[in-house]
Amino acid sequence: MRKRRMVAPVAASLSAALLAAGCGGGGGGVTEATGTLEDPITVKWGEPQTELVPTNSNDTNGGTVLNAMFTGLVEYDPETYEPRNAMAKSIERSDDKKTYTVKLKEGWKFHNGEEVTADNFVRAWNYTAYAPNGQQQASFFDRIEGYDEVHPADPDGDGPQKPPEPTAEKMSGLEVVDDHTFTITLKEPFAIFPETIGYEAFSPLPETFFEDKEGFAEHPIGNGPYEFESRTPNESLTLTRYEDYQGADAGNVDAIKLVVYEKSQTAYQDLQSGNLDMIDEIPTSALAGGRWKEELGDQAISRERLGITTLALPLYDEKFQDPKLRKALSMAIDRESIVKEIFNGAATAAEGWAASSTPGYEPGACGEWCTHDPARAKELLEEAGGFDGTMTLSYNADGAHKQWMEAVAGNIRNVLDIEVDMNPVPTFGTYQDKMDNQEMPGPYRYGWVADYPNVETFLKPLYGTDASANYTGYSSEKFDSKLAEADQAATEDKANELYLQAEKQLGQDMPVIPLFTNMVKGGKSERLSEAVMTPRNTPALTALKVAEQTQ
Amino acid sequence: MGRYILRRLLQLIPVFIGTTFIIYSLVWAIPGNPFAGLCGPRGCPPSFVEQMTEQYNLDKPLPVQYVLYLGQLFQGNFGETFNGIEVSTLIQNAYPVTIKLATIALVFEAVIGIAAGILTALRGKGFVDNLVLAATLFLIAVPVFVSGFVIQVVLGVQLDWINPSVGSDPTIGELLIPGFVLGSLSMAYIARLTRTAMFENKRADYIRTATAKGLTPRRVVSVHMLRNSLIPVITFIGTDFGALMGGAIVTEGVFNIHGIGGLVYQAINKQEGVTVTGVVTLLVLVYLLMNLLVDILYAALDPRIRYD
Numbered sequence: 052m053r054k055r056r057m058v059a060p061v062a063a064s065l066s067a068a069l070l071a072a073g074c075g076g077g078g079g080g081v082t083e084a085t086g087t088l089e090d091p092i093t094v095k096w097g098e099p100q101t102e103l104v105p106t107n108s109n110d111t112n113g114g115t116v117l118n119a120m121f122t123g124l125v126e127y128d129p130e131t132y133e134p135r136n137a138m139a140k141s142i143e144r145s146d147d148k149k150t151y152t153v154k155l156k157e158g159w160k161f162h163n164g165e166e167v168t169a170d171n172f173v174r175a176w177n178y179t180a181y182a183p184n185g186q187q188q189a190s191f192f193d194r195i196e197g198y199d200e201v202h203p204a205d206p207d208g209d210g211p212q213k214p215p216e217p218t219a220e221k222m223s224g225l226e227v228v229d230d231h232t233f234t235i236t237l238k239e240p241f242a243i244f245p246e247t248i249g250y251e252a253f254s255p256l257p258e259t260f261f262e263d264k265e266g267f268a269e270h271p272i273g274n275g276p277y278e279f280e281s282r283t284p285n286e287s288l289t290l291t292r293y294e295d296y297q298g299a300d301a302g303n304v305d306a307i308k309l310v311v312y313e314k315s316q317t318a319y320q321d322l323q324s325g326n327l328d329m330i331d332e333i334p335t336s337a338l339a340g341g342r343w344k345e346e347l348g349d350q351a352i353s354r355e356r357l358g359i360t361t362l363a364l365p366l367y368d369e370k371f372q373d374p375k376l377r378k379a380l381s382m383a384i385d386r387e388s389i390v391k392e393i394f395n396g397a398a399t400a401a402e403g404w405a406a407s408s409t410p411g412y413e414p415g416a417c418g419e420w421c422t423h424d425p426a427r428a429k430e431l432l433e434e435a436g437g438f439d440g441t442m443t444l445s446y447n448a449d450g451a452h453k454q455w456m457e458a459v460a461g462n463i464r465n466v467l468d469i470e471v472d473m474n475p476v477p478t479f480g481t482y483q484d485k486m487d488n489q490e491m492p493g494p495y496r497y498g499w500v501a502d503y504p505n506v507e508t509f510l511k512p513l514y515g516t517d518a519s520a521n522y523t524g525y526s527s528e529k530f531d532s533k534l535a536e537a538d539q540a541a542t543e544d545k546a547n548e549l550y551l552q553a554e555k556q557l558g559q560d561m562p563v564i565p566l567f568t569n570m571v572k573g574g575k576s577e578r579l580s581e582a583v584m585t586p587r588n589t590p591a592l593t594a595l596k597v598a599e600q601t602q
Numbered sequence: 603m604g605r606y607i608l609r610r611l612l613q614l615i616p617v618f619i620g621t622t623f624i625i626y627s628l629v630w631a632i633p634g635n636p637f638a639g640l641c642g643p644r645g646c647p648p649s650f651v652e653q654m655t656e657q658y659n660l661d662k663p664l665p666v667q668y669v670l671y672l673g674q675l676f677q678g679n680f681g682e683t684f685n686g687i688e689v690s691t692l693i694q695n696a697y698p699v700t701i702k703l704a705t706i707a708l709v710f711e712a713v714i715g716i717a718a719g720i721l722t723a724l725r726g727k728g729f730v731d732n733l734v735l736a737a738t739l740f741l742i743a744v745p746v747f748v749s750g751f752v753i754q755v756v757l758g759v760q761l762d763w764i765n766p767s768v769g770s771d772p773t774i775g776e777l778l779i780p781g782f783v784l785g786s787l788s789m790a791y792i793a794r795l796t797r798t799a800m801f802e803n804k805r806a807d808y809i810r811t812a813t814a815k816g817l818t819p820r821r822v823v824s825v826h827m828l829r830n831s832l833i834p835v836i837t838f839i840g841t842d843f844g845a846l847m848g849g850a851i852v853t854e855g856v857f858n859i860h861g862i863g864g865l866v867y868q869a870i871n872k873q874e875g876v877t878v879t880g881v882v883t884l885l886v887l888v889y890l891l892m893n894l895l896v897d898i899l900y901a902a903l904d905p906r907i908r909y910d
Contacts, residue, residue, distance in 0.1 A: 098868075100640050102686035107650075109641050185653025187641050205648040214648065268686045283695060284687040286770040286860045310770070313868070317754075317858045320766035324759050327767075449871070480639025480873060487638060487645055499643050512644070520644050 081578050086304040086597040088280070091289060092579065094590050095318040095330040096309035098285055102268040105254040106179040106186045111331075111589050114251060116309065119290060119592040120273035121254035122298055124153060124172070125245060129300070129583045129591035132357065132504045133410060134246045137298055138167065138255070138274070140231075148240035148539065149196075155231040159297050161257040162278040169233035171255035177201070177221045178261070179252065182214065188252035190519045191502075194244070196224030196236045240539045242546035247503040276302045276593050286311055290592070302593040319343075319574075322350075328576040331590050335451055341395045343574070352573040355408040357586035358500035359401060359509065362444075362459060362564040365491045367524045376438060377561040378420050379431035380494070383466035384459055385423040390567055393455045397572060401565035404557050405501075405509035408568075408586060411547045412506045416554040417565055425466045432467050441470040443493035447482035448475035452496055459566070486522040497522075497563065500587055506550045510534060514562060525562035603901070610894050614887065621886045622675075622879060626668050629875035630660065636873035640684060654684070658876065671879070681876035683869075689880045692865055696849075699772060700861040703853075704846035706774065706781030711789040712839055718789075719796020719835075720828070723804065734797075738790035750783045750856040767858035780857040784850050788842050792835055799831035806830075833903055840896030844889040 537549030758766030849863020
């Protein structure tokens with residue numbers, strides 16, 4: 052009998068465990084309180100990589116918050132991603148095409164009540180650009196006159212040599228006219244300039260930022276539709292709707308809680324059981340066989356990303372000098388199969404160097420070179436004189452790139468009969484370092500997301516001579532001059548046309564091989580009637596809408 | 603005893619300095635620039651990298667860096683992460699959760715493990731014994747990420763009895779299931795350890811003596827047999843608690859618990875040396891103190907063990 056008694060406590064403690072745990076179960080229904088601080092709408096999030104200041108944040112998690120907290124001169128519609136004036140009443144270009152006069156809307160206030168004036172923009176921009184402040188987003192201002200004085204170029208990139216000291220603290224191209232007017236003078240004309248300044252880096256900053264930067268990072272104050280409520284680092288951040296917001300893109304939900312998840316798998320399960328309202332990523336396990344589409348049904352979100360994945364070629368390596376070899380590689384790759392087999396159709400095969408959903412873009416610049424044609428590929432390789440030795444393909448192993456990179460390697464191996472090795476680099480940091488220092492041992496994967504909805508963002512920064520993200524060492528006079536011509540164009544449409552012509556040059560030279568564009572994928576709970584992902588892969592917090600009450 | 607404890611505490615000092623130095627130099631010695639990955643595919647402007655390098659003293663020789671770091675540490679300053687958050691804040695947020703989770707896991711494994719061990723040992727060969735043996739074998743064979751994931755999907759998504767993940771300031775109730783998953787492996791070990799030790803002692807002379815002099819079976823088992831059989835179990839529990847206090851990377855990840863394990867794991871991935879050194883140093887100290895506690899407990903359980 053005594054022995055029997057031992058079983059009871061075990062059973063009792065186990066069942067107590069289940070009962071107690073059950074208390075926290077999320078109901079998933081919509082009530083009066085849904086969307087308020089009492090029961091906020093919850094969105095999956097991750098710790099941003101840098102502090103929450105628009106001048107120094109460049110990752111999607113930071114972007115999600117900052118985009119809701121700040122409004123710049125121009126904003127992008129979360130649905131269409133078309134640019135439109137936000138804080139700017141008007142942006143007018145002078146006759147010499149270099150100076151823009153910006154008039155601000157009046158009556159806008161920061162969340163602390165401070166009025167937003169021209170000074171807030173000019174000071175913030177100057178602060179970001181000034182080299183000793185070491186802000187990540189500095190290079191976004193490099194088209195403004197006087198940038199080189201506040202941020203002299205480093206003669207050897209990241210190398211040991213120190214760049215010269217800046218000779219000025221403020222960019223000469225920015226001038227405050229009155230409280231609500233300022234002028235921007237560019238070094239060279241840039242026809243699409245007003246379209247490009249919807250990025251968070253161009254946000255205004257309040258006086259308090261300059262007085263107490265550490266306090267600001269802890270409790271950021273913006274002028275956007277949502278204001279900062281509270282944050283527990285590594286756990287969550289809560290935003291509330293800013294009641295006095297003047298703009299068009301005001302939010303609908305009163306309180307949004309961004310919850311940090313370490314694993315997208317856990318977030319996905321939480322979404323399914325009504326414990327979370329929106330996710331911005333689908334775990335690999337649910338992507339297999341398109342399972343997530345079945346499981347989420349109407350609640351699944353997907354759209355084309357404003358980005359592209361390419362196979363970049365180390366043009367600093369003498370083995371990759373011949374464009375014919377580069378074209379042979381491109382034609383050996385079977386993009387359609389990769390998209391179908393590996394991504395279950397949740398991607399589109401590239402036909403050019405920009406995402407096909409880019410406004411004003413016409414895909415097709417890559418033409419026949421982006422088609423899978425084994426016979427022609429072999430011919431081209433022969434004409435190029437073959438390839439000696441083993442080709443090493445690199446990718447960063449901390450992203451989901453292994454599978455498709457293996458497929459690319461298989462294509463090259465089978466079609467061109469070249470020996471191919473894989474080189475997975477453990478972290479993106481190390482990988483980026485190798486790109487920066489031009490140390491890649493062979494072709495490597497590269498992903499790029501647009502900063503603004505214009506084809507230019509896919510061209511100049513990546514392939515312009517010595518441009519900020521030109522890691523392959525590509526340099527073409529024809530390409531550069533076409534871009535310059537486009538920058539000088541009289542209208543934005545004309546500029547677009549010329550950018551597309553410049554892209555054609557890439558088809559001649561094939562400095563990198565365009566591969567595909569992934570879909571942006573996410574999901575929402577039934578508590579939301581509307582949830583939008585921006586094509587830059589961030590949840591658009593202002594577009595969230597709570598569903599009608601169920602009881 | 604007092605002198606013994608003092609001596610052991612003094613030993614902590616060289617161990618502390620040694621481990622912090624090794625961890626500090628190892629973390630920053632990982633090849634590659636720790637800041638290069640911070641700016642996405644655009645890459646970081648050199649001025650940003652330079653500013654960060656200066657902020658973390660990486661432009662100075664390693665010994666100087668280390669002394670500067672230690673100096674800050676002695677003033678109670680654990681430093682800042684790359685995104686400008688005090689490491690001490692992160693530890694303050696994460697540690698209570700880890701302690702809660704570790705304690706729950708420990709209670710589960712100790713209570714169920716020891717109970718199962720005693721039960722099988724007393725019953726001898728038979729159905730219960732086989733059942734416990736098979737069950738423990740199963741628990742040892744299944745990795746935590748599998749059991750955690752299965753429990754999460756079944757109880758959380760399909761039956762909807764629990765939330766698949768744990769909230770930001772979890773209650774004991776929310777942590778019961780993760781704690782059970784976390785403790786399940788050690789539970790199996792404890793059951794087996796207890797069973798073996800009890801079996802051995804069952805035939806010991808002193809048990810026969812105790813029975814012969816007419817003590818009640820209950821007293822024989824609880825005071826004489828159990829107390830002696832628990833010595834190896836206590837060792838195991840002690841070191842296991844030390845390990846649990848270091849966080850449970852896998853369980854924390856599956857249930858989205860923001861504990862110390864995940865903090866270290868993420869920091870290592872990000873090459874955030876400041877966080878790694880700070881937290882791991884703390885963990886080393888906790889582990890050493892736990893070991894000391896176990897050693898002292900020995901003396902309490904076994905009168906033959908004397909220090910000094």
